[in-house]
Each structure stands twice: as C-alpha cells, then as structure tokens.
Amino acid sequence: MSQAFTVATSDTPVKFAYWVPNVSGGLVISKIEQRTRWDIDYNRKLAQIAEQNGFEYALSQIRFTAGYGAEYQHESVAFSHALLAATERLRVIAAVLPGPWHPAVLAKQIATIDQLTEGRIAVNIVSGWFKSEFHAIGEPWLEHDERYRRSEEFIRAIRGIWTQDNFTFLGDFYRFHDYSLKPKPLQSPHPEIFQGGSSRAARDMAARVSDWYFTNGNTVEGIKAQVDDIRDKAAQHGRTVKIGVNAFVIARDTxxxxxxxLDEIIAKADPEAVKAFGHEVQQAGKASPEGEGNWAHSTFEDLVQYNDGFKTGLIGTPEQIAERIVALKSVGVDLVLTGFLHFQEEVEYFGKRVIPLVRQLEAGTLDRAVA
Incomplete structure (x- = not known):
C-alpha cells in the first residue's frame, strides 16, 4: 500500500558526506568482497569522485589499534590534509580523540591546514568507546561522563584558541594562560566542530558546544526524537546544532x-568479531548513568555495520532511497553520512542516480510515493 510523501520544509538542501576508508576492512564486519582500499591512491581518487558527484564532506576515521577488520590505520589529520590537497571544493572532517591529542596541538594543526586549503578542514571530536585502544597506547580510561566532560573542555579550548588572543582557560583537564595562536584559521568564526554519541551526556554536550551532532543510524521516528531533544536543549543555551545521521547505502536498480x-553481507558476517565489537561498545554504553549508549538496542545484524547504518534504511532503488532521505530531512536531518560496500563505484552511482532525485524532491518537482 502506498503512503503519500511529505516534502521537507527546510529550504536548505540536505548535505552528503562519506566515510573515508583510511582504515582497512571496509565498513562492514563481514567476509563479503569489498572493492574498497585504504591506501592513499584509492582515497585520492575517491575524494575526487565524491566532489564531482555532489558530496560536500568526507569524514576520516581515527583508530590507533587493530580490531574488527581494521588491521591497518592511517592517521586522520595527516590523511585529511592529503585529501584536501587532491580536491578543490570538498570539505574534510578529521576525527580526533581528546587524550592522545592536546587541544593546543590540534588547534595549531587545523589552523595550518585551514590556511593551506582555503578553509576546507573541520574536526570531529570523538570522546572514545574503545577501552582496549586507550590501554594499548597508555592513555588513561575515564568513566563515561568524564570522557564527555573532557571533550567539552577540549572543544571550549580549541574554539577559544581559534577565536581569541590572550586566551585563558582554567578547566579540570586543560589550562591555558594568555595564549595567542597566530595565524588563526581562515574560516570564520572557526572550523566546524562535529561530535557524536547518543547518551544523555553526549547530547547535552552537543547542545552546549558543538556545531554538528552525528547520530548512529536509526528509524525516522528514532532520529526525530533525538533531533527534537538536542534542538530543545540547544535553544535553552541560545544555540542551534545541525544534525548528521549515519547510513550504510545499498543502492541498486531493483x-x-x-x-x-544486504542478506549476503549479514550471511557472511564474522560472528566472533561482531560479538566482540558488540560487547565492547555496549559495555561502554552501560557505563553511562542512564545505562545506555549508541548501541544499546542494536541487534547482531545491526552491529555488522558498526554504526547501525542498516537501521537508517537507505537500501533499495534510487527512488526509494531519495524518498527516505527527504523523510529524514523532514524531521530535522541536515546531513547524511554514507558508507558503501564498494566506495568508488557506489559513490559515483549515488551521486548520479540518488542525489538528483533528492534535489527534485526538495524542490517539489518530483511526484512520487513511498511503497
């Protein structure tokens, strides 16, 4: 039975980003063939394809240790700079971890890259869920809400460094005394700051200090609840926060x-790796005061794509996927963060077959129905 489709009310086109495969193993914990590589040559070409086909952002990943197929990992900030050097318009979001990074170091790195790339760098502040990774590199593992408290101080510090001279900040984790960074970033007021997480602490932090909030994949109804919550909280602080949602895309002609x-990905999943990943992330979530985190309600099948990307439902024909994206936009989603099985060819297919339909739906020039 068909359901009439409601066109989103926002005048701003939804934006598209893709996960940078700077980490080996692809984006599913499965032994299915993935024609995706983690080397720089593959990624330079992918960035150029994405830029030419309607993608505004790319998000590089941060990992320090192997696990769940990620045997090899390129460092995110340096890799992001390499992708920016290979493109002209694409904006690249470098994921970083407070703890391994000090805010003064990151602020200077990003300011320099911003100057060199005409203002196309952004950051994603990852509070951390992989306890074993912190232990492996000798970094203290803080309790759940303390990690978010540190991340909030980190964001307040980098924003202050980027926008003020003689910056002074006296926090519990970071302290600055009359510090002036020169040159500052080109972007005004500063490079965009992204963060993720679904816990109460994560959402409250986003409402107070972040420009963008990434959420794991979810249903339209589930995402609406998160969007409404964050925007209500942000309004209490006189702020607005943009929303990005994770989605694993399987776009085919039928x-x-x-x-x-999708069935083959799940059938060929690595059960031990999926269960190990699920244990790690769900334990991290249980440490929050409310006893839940990003993956609290994820099934085995959901965890095969480790940011719940299947839940978002961008699986089907280009028409079905476009309609789903505009449904997400109608509940407040500003950006769709995409993952694919075979990145180069599927990013191009998505750009040529899906994005034009989204634009027509946004403009009200395409009359379709959701099956």
Whole structure:
C-alpha cells in the first residue's frame, strides 16, 4: 500500500558526506568482497569522485589499534590534509580523540591546514568507546561522563584558541594562560566542530558546544526524537546544532538486488568479531548513568555495520532511497553520512542516480510515493 510523501520544509538542501576508508576492512564486519582500499591512491581518487558527484564532506576515521577488520590505520589529520590537497571544493572532517591529542596541538594543526586549503578542514571530536585502544597506547580510561566532560573542555579550548588572543582557560583537564595562536584559521568564526554519541551526556554536550551532532543510524521516528531533544536543549543555551545521521547505502536498480546484497553481507558476517565489537561498545554504553549508549538496542545484524547504518534504511532503488532521505530531512536531518560496500563505484552511482532525485524532491518537482 502506498503512503503519500511529505516534502521537507527546510529550504536548505540536505548535505552528503562519506566515510573515508583510511582504515582497512571496509565498513562492514563481514567476509563479503569489498572493492574498497585504504591506501592513499584509492582515497585520492575517491575524494575526487565524491566532489564531482555532489558530496560536500568526507569524514576520516581515527583508530590507533587493530580490531574488527581494521588491521591497518592511517592517521586522520595527516590523511585529511592529503585529501584536501587532491580536491578543490570538498570539505574534510578529521576525527580526533581528546587524550592522545592536546587541544593546543590540534588547534595549531587545523589552523595550518585551514590556511593551506582555503578553509576546507573541520574536526570531529570523538570522546572514545574503545577501552582496549586507550590501554594499548597508555592513555588513561575515564568513566563515561568524564570522557564527555573532557571533550567539552577540549572543544571550549580549541574554539577559544581559534577565536581569541590572550586566551585563558582554567578547566579540570586543560589550562591555558594568555595564549595567542597566530595565524588563526581562515574560516570564520572557526572550523566546524562535529561530535557524536547518543547518551544523555553526549547530547547535552552537543547542545552546549558543538556545531554538528552525528547520530548512529536509526528509524525516522528514532532520529526525530533525538533531533527534537538536542534542538530543545540547544535553544535553552541560545544555540542551534545541525544534525548528521549515519547510513550504510545499498543502492541498486531493483529493490530485490539491494536486499540480496544486504542478506549476503549479514550471511557472511564474522560472528566472533561482531560479538566482540558488540560487547565492547555496549559495555561502554552501560557505563553511562542512564545505562545506555549508541548501541544499546542494536541487534547482531545491526552491529555488522558498526554504526547501525542498516537501521537508517537507505537500501533499495534510487527512488526509494531519495524518498527516505527527504523523510529524514523532514524531521530535522541536515546531513547524511554514507558508507558503501564498494566506495568508488557506489559513490559515483549515488551521486548520479540518488542525489538528483533528492534535489527534485526538495524542490517539489518530483511526484512520487513511498511503497
């Protein structure tokens, strides 16, 4: 039975980003073939394809240790700079971890890259969920809410360094005394600051200090609840926060083809690796005061794509996916962060077949229905 489709009310086009595969193993914990590589040559070409096909952002990943297929990892900030050097318009978001990074070091790195790339760098502040990774590199592992408290200080510090001279900040984790960074970033007021997380602490932090909030994949209804919560909280602080949602995309000419790919990914999942990942992330979430985190309600099948990307439902024909994206936009999503099985060819297919339909739906020039 068909359901009439409601066109989003926002005049701003939804933006598209993709996960940078600077980490080996692809984006699913499965032994299915993935024609995706983690080397720089592959990624330079991918960035150029994405830029030419309607993507505004790319998000590089931060990992320090192997696990869940990620045997090899390129460092995110340096890798992001390499992708910016290979493109002209694409904006690259470098993921960083407070703890391994000090805010003064990151602020200077990003200010320099911003100057060198005409203002196209952003940061994603990752509070951390992988306890074993912190232990492996000798970094203290803080309790759940303390990690977010440190991240909030980190963001307040980098924003202050980027926008003020003689910056002074006396926090519990970071302290600055009359510090002036020169040159400052080109972007005004500063490079965009992203963060993720679904816990109460994560959402409250986003409302207070972040420009963008990334959420794991979810249903339209589930995402609406998060969007409403964050925007209500942000308004109490006189702020607005933009929302990005994770989605694993399987776009094929027919819905049956797309579903067959999803079934094969799950059928060929690595059960031990998926269960180990699930244990790690769900333990991290249970440490929050409310006893929940990003993956609290994730099934085995959800965890095969480790940011719940299947839940967002961008699986089917280009028409079905475009309609779903505009449904997400209608509840407040500003950006869709995409992952793919075979990045280069599928990013191009998405750009040529899906994004134009989204733009037509946004403009009200395409009359379709959701099956």
């Amino acid at each position: 819905e049956a083809e797309a579903r067959e790919v």
